Amino acid sequence: xxxxxxxxxxxxxxxxxxxxxxxxxxxxxxxxxxxxxxxxxxxxxxxxxxxxxxxxxxxxxxxxxxxxxxxxxxxxxxxxxxxxxxxxxxxxxxxxxxxxxxxxxxxxxxxxxxxxxxxxxxxxxxxxxxxxxxxxxxxxxxxxxxxxxxxxxxxxxxxxxxxxxxxxxxxxxxxxxxxxxxxxxxxxxxxxxxxxxxxxxxxxxxxxxxxxxxxxxxxxxxxxxxxxx
Amino acid sequence: xxxxxxxxxxxxxxxxxxxxxxxxxxxxxxxxxxxxxxxxxxxxxxxxxxxxxxxxxxxxxxxxxxxxxxxxxxxxxxxxxxxxxxxxxxxxxxxxxxxxxxxxxxxxxxxxxxxxxxxxxxxxxxxxxxxxxxxxxxxxxxxxxxxxxxxxxxxxxxxxxxxxxxxxxxxxxxxxxxxxxxxxxxxxxxxxxxxxxxxxxxxxxxxxxxxxxxxxxxxxxxxxxxxxxxxxxxxxxxxxxxxxxxxxxxxxxxxxxxxxxxxxxxxxxxxxxxxxxxxxxxxxxxxxxxxxxxxxxxxxxxxxxxxxxxxxxxxxxxxxxxxxxxxxxxxxxxxxxxxxxxxxxxxxxxxxxxxxxxxxxxxxxxxxxxxxxxxxxxxxxxxxxxxxxxxxxxxxxxxxxxxxxxxxxxxxxxxxxxxxxxxxxxxxxxxxxxxxxxxxxxxxxxxxxxxxxxxxxxxxxxxxxxxxxxxxxxxxxxxxxxxxxxxxxxxxxxxxxxxxxxxxxxxxxxxxxxxxxxxxxxxxxxxxxxxxxxxxxxxxxxxxxxxxxxxxxxxxxxxxxxxxxxxxxxxxxxxxxxxxxxxxxxxxxxxxxxxxxxxxxxxxxxxxxxxxxxxxxxxxxxxxxxxxxxxxxxxxxxxxxxxxxxxxxxxxxxxxxxxxxxxxxxxxxxxxxxxxxxxxxxxxxxxxxxxxxxxxxxxxxxxxxxxxxxxxxxxxxxxxxxxxxxxxxxxxxxxxxxxxxxxx
Numbered sequence: 001x002x003x004x005x006x007x008x009x010x011x012x013x014x015x016x017x018x019x020x021x022x023x024x025x026x027x028x029x030x031x032x033x034x035x036x037x038x039x040x041x042x043x044x045x046x047x048x049x050x051x052x053x054x055x056x057x058x059x060x061x062x063x064x065x066x067x068x069x070x071x072x073x074x075x076x077x078x079x080x081x082x083x084x085x086x087x088x089x090x091x092x093x094x095x096x097x098x099x100x101x102x103x104x105x106x107x108x109x110x111x112x113x114x115x116x117x118x119x120x121x122x123x124x125x126x127x128x129x130x131x132x133x134x135x136x137x138x139x140x141x142x143x144x145x146x147x148x149x150x151x152x153x154x155x156x157x158x159x160x161x162x163x164x165x166x167x168x169x170x171x172x173x174x175x176x177x178x179x180x181x182x183x184x185x186x187x188x189x190x191x192x193x194x195x196x197x198x199x200x201x202x203x204x205x206x207x208x209x210x211x212x213x214x215x216x217x218x219x220x221x222x223x224x225x226x227x228x229x
Numbered sequence: 230x231x232x233x234x235x236x237x238x239x240x241x242x243x244x245x246x247x248x249x250x251x252x253x254x255x256x257x258x259x260x261x262x263x264x265x266x267x268x269x270x271x272x273x274x275x276x277x278x279x280x281x282x283x284x285x286x287x288x289x290x291x292x293x294x295x296x297x298x299x300x301x302x303x304x305x306x307x308x309x310x311x312x313x314x315x316x317x318x319x320x321x322x323x324x325x326x327x328x329x330x331x332x333x334x335x336x337x338x339x340x341x342x343x344x345x346x347x348x349x350x351x352x353x354x355x356x357x358x359x360x361x362x363x364x365x366x367x368x369x370x371x372x373x374x375x376x377x378x379x380x381x382x383x384x385x386x387x388x389x390x391x392x393x394x395x396x397x398x399x400x401x402x403x404x405x406x407x408x409x410x411x412x413x414x415x416x417x418x419x420x421x422x423x424x425x426x427x428x429x430x431x432x433x434x435x436x437x438x439x440x441x442x443x444x445x446x447x448x449x450x451x452x453x454x455x456x457x458x459x460x461x462x463x464x465x466x467x468x469x470x471x472x473x474x475x476x477x478x479x480x481x482x483x484x485x486x487x488x489x490x491x492x493x494x495x496x497x498x499x500x501x502x503x504x505x506x507x508x509x510x511x512x513x514x515x516x517x518x519x520x521x522x523x524x525x526x527x528x529x530x531x532x533x534x535x536x537x538x539x540x541x542x543x544x545x546x547x548x549x550x551x552x553x554x555x556x557x558x559x560x561x562x563x564x565x566x567x568x569x570x571x572x573x574x575x576x577x578x579x580x581x582x583x584x585x586x587x588x589x590x591x592x593x594x595x596x597x598x599x600x601x602x603x604x605x606x607x608x609x610x611x612x613x614x615x616x617x618x619x620x621x622x623x624x625x626x627x628x629x630x631x632x633x634x635x636x637x638x639x640x641x642x643x644x645x646x647x648x649x650x651x652x653x654x655x656x657x658x659x660x661x662x663x664x665x666x667x668x669x670x671x672x673x674x675x676x677x678x679x680x681x682x683x684x685x686x687x688x689x690x691x692x693x694x695x696x697x698x699x700x701x702x703x704x705x706x707x708x709x710x711x712x713x714x715x716x717x718x719x720x721x722x723x724x725x726x727x728x729x730x731x732x733x734x735x736x737x738x739x740x741x742x743x744x745x746x747x748x749x750x751x752x753x754x755x756x757x758x759x760x761x762x763x764x765x766x767x768x769x770x771x772x773x774x775x776x777x778x779x780x781x782x783x784x785x786x787x788x789x790x791x792x793x794x795x796x797x798x799x800x801x802x803x804x805x806x807x808x809x810x811x812x813x814x815x816x817x818x819x820x821x822x823x824x825x826x827x828x829x830x831x832x833x834x835x836x837x838x839x840x841x842x843x844x845x846x847x848x849x850x851x852x853x854x855x856x857x858x859x860x861x862x863x864x865x866x867x868x869x870x871x872x873x874x875x876x877x878x879x880x881x882x883x884x885x886x887x888x889x890x891x892x893x894x895x896x897x898x899x900x901x902x903x904x905x906x907x908x909x910x911x912x913x914x915x916x917x918x919x920x921x922x923x924x925x926x927x928x929x930x931x932x933x934x935x936x937x938x939x940x941x942x943x944x945x946x947x948x949x950x951x952x953x954x955x956x957x958x959x960x961x962x963x964x965x966x967x968x969x970x971x972x973x
Contacts, residue, residue: 051473
């Protein structure tokens with residue numbers, strides 16, 4: 001299958017995502033420049049991490065206006081699978097493809113550290129390879145990953161099963177101590193209501209080889225490959 | 230035009246230097262020309278006081294691809310057609326004035342040095358020094374610097390993989406911010422900073438030129454200053470987003486094969502970039518500053534030539550390929566302007582439209598005067614070397630109390646609360662990140678990895694510059710050896726006070742001599758470096774602080790170790806010493822001496838031949854797979870090294886028979902900082918093999934005990950729960966800073 005990896009000026013996880021899907025998982029992959037208007041031929045689009053256009057205004061606030069985003073919205077509308085990672089999650093929220101927003105971390109500091117993510121559902125295109133409630137070891141690296149939505153939206157997300165990953169401790173408990181940024185209800189990753197767009201703050205592309213400390217991030221892409229095969 | 234003292238002071242030139250300029254030119258320089266001389270003859274650019282000393286360093290080895298000083302950074306062959314490029318540089322004075330922007334632009338500057346070698350930046354390291362954290366001003370500096378590094382480094386997507394932070398009174402008004410960058414490039418694509426053929430075109434790419442940073446090189450970096458607030462406008466402001474697109478666009482432009490030279494605009498901005506490129510290519514240049522894209526209107530020629538606006542690069546290409554190169558920058562929306570060209574005659578012609586504003590022979594500008602100063606140790610220097618442990622009675626607190634106190638001291642305590650603010654994983658090469666003896670980065674497409682460290686104990690250098698200099702180099706190499714990497718090369722940043730004072734020049738000279746001696750014994754060249762002098766205020770100089778960055782190579786990334794005990798039941802040895810006898814030199818400059826006895830005195834010692842044997846042995850044992858962990862004994866000595874090995878995996882330690890009796894000078898035996906020692910653990914069935922190999926290699930060793938349990942037990946003298954050990958070490962820095970720990 002063929003992955004398209006979006007590149008905005010300031011994106012820096014593009015090469016890491018490329019390494020994971022191409023070198024580690026042996027799939028086809030291309031970089032997709034932010035000015036590109038056609039996304040024909042891709043099975044899955046990845047919106048990677050970084051600081052698109054510097055993110056001086058607000059993370060993802062400018063990237064949503066990039067020409068490629070209109071094409072991406074159409075791709076998602078037609079049911080194409082999209083994974084937004086870190087800045088990509090922020091961009092998808094800003095673009096209205098996912099509900100809620102990513103605020104500055106509650107402690108006001110940037111955080112780069114390993115986290116555990118409890119898999120809340122395994123019947124999605126992104127998690128079919130995971131065990132129920134499996135804790136994935138995947139790191140975060142962000143200054144604005146504090147997921148926020150109003151209570152009604154959060155309840156709707158929970159009711160619709162759109163909360164896919166929650167920060168949890170080693171025992172699988174989603175408690176305050178395991179929350180690296182103050183996220184509402186320990187949310188680390190959510191789906192759109194149709195279930196084909198995933199946004200997550202942690203970086204699955206950083207846990208793709210044992211040498212890097214974990215290969216749990218591959219489960220997300222292996223699930224996608226199964227789904228689209 | 231007789232020049233006033235005020236003008237000379239502003240550009241840090243002496244009257245004698247001015248007379249020398251008039252002599253060389255056979256006329257008075259105009260103000261633009263004088264400004265250019267001031268910048269290029271500054272200590273920061275011209276190394277006028279330090280160059281004679283830098284010659285002491287060995288700079289060659291079969292792996293070294295660059296000639297020292299000839300390019301922006303040192304390049305080292307790591308095989309497989311790949312070269313690693315690296316350099317450390319200071320941004321001390323700007324950080325003292327404006328810590329966030331000072332530190333941020335320090336990172337940006339060193340990254341562009343690496344970019345100027347044609348290499349992709351793959352790692353950042355930093356070495357920081359502050360005054361004691363109990364002062365609010367020092368905390369302000371600390372927080373600003375950390376935030377600046379985090380802000381800039383995270384945005385550009387280069388992992389910050391290792392560093393060190395120390396606090397000492399001597400840095401109270403002179404914090405040190407040294408940033409190191411490491412790059413990777415195909416050996417055959419190493420770029421040059423030389424201007425190339427005459428007729429070649431000079432392209433200025435990146436940020437608009439503004440009024441920021443004027444006199445940065447001459448004013449901030451090359452003299453002492455009392456009123457830091459006055460100098461705030463000379464600090465540059467960074468734009469990490471532009472740096473990121475500058476990295477990508479320059480690398481893409483280099484890919485075209487049409488870029489024949491590339492140079493960053495750092496200290497002294499366009500002046501030094503253009504003049505040094507011309508000098509390296511033995512050519513001249515014609516620059517038209519009317520073509521320079523600017524941030525503001527009304528800038529004078531003087532300001533354009535001396536602006537230190539960040540995120541700018543100078544590229545050289547042939548006239549027929551300007552369009553190809555420009556196309557790349559257009560794609561990235563990075564401004565790219567043709568500002569001049571290379572000429573055969575080695576002169577610099579600076580024009581503003583059709584009006585000439587400066588005309589100078591290149592060599593007059595680049596050949597700064599050299600001063601051979603004379604050093605003389607101060608009387609205090611000799612007095613503070615007096616120390617005999619017989620004159621010091623054992624401390625009141627016991628082993629356990631001292632251990633907990635040292636683990637919590639800000640110099641020893643975990644720096645996790647700092648480095649978790651830095652992205653240390655982006656680019657997915659980080660096999661071992663911050664917190665160990667050295668970081669390990671795998672090289673994609675090979676079995677190899679590079680090891681990186683940055684290190685300096687300035688207290689030792691203060692007590693004995695020659696021995697301290699040796700120890701700095703030995704310890705950097707030891708850090709690399711502890712992860713199993715062979716040290717290949719070093720970079721250094723010499724941070725000292727005012728060299729015109731004999732006692733400071735003495736420190737500088739003997740530190741360099743000591744470092745050079747250790748380099749020769751350990752077989753590592755110094756391939757790049759930087760000098761930061763005049764780090765003093767109110768007559769008080771910083772401790773001599775020659776920071777060393779080390780590059781090591783692991784042929785096989787699977788043959789590496791970490792510093793942490795991995796499991797219970799391992800046998801623990803100390804390499805480098807076969808007993809617990811104590812000497813006065815073990816106490817000299819130690820954290821024990823400072824924290825518990827409230828003194829800094831004596832002379833630290835090192836035996837470089839032993840050091841070399843210990844390191845070679847450690848690396849061999851790691852390669853042979855008989856060592857499960859290895860950790861350098863550094864600040865806090867043996868007991869702290871053991872405790873630090875226990876904490877990460879929550880594995881306890883029980884002292885064996887040899888440690889059952891308290892040594893007579895247990896303070897020095899357990900907490901003294903004798904050099905050339907490494908704590909290793911091994912599986913019991915391999916312990917005999919380790920002993921045999923050590924005997925063959927003439928490396929003394931001592932069995933200390935075994936791993937296991939949930940406490941740290943040192944004979945009958947201490948049995949401390951690991952939770953208490955971990956709490957002291959992990960929370961020490963935040964407690965010292967007076968902040969509440971975030972338990973995320």
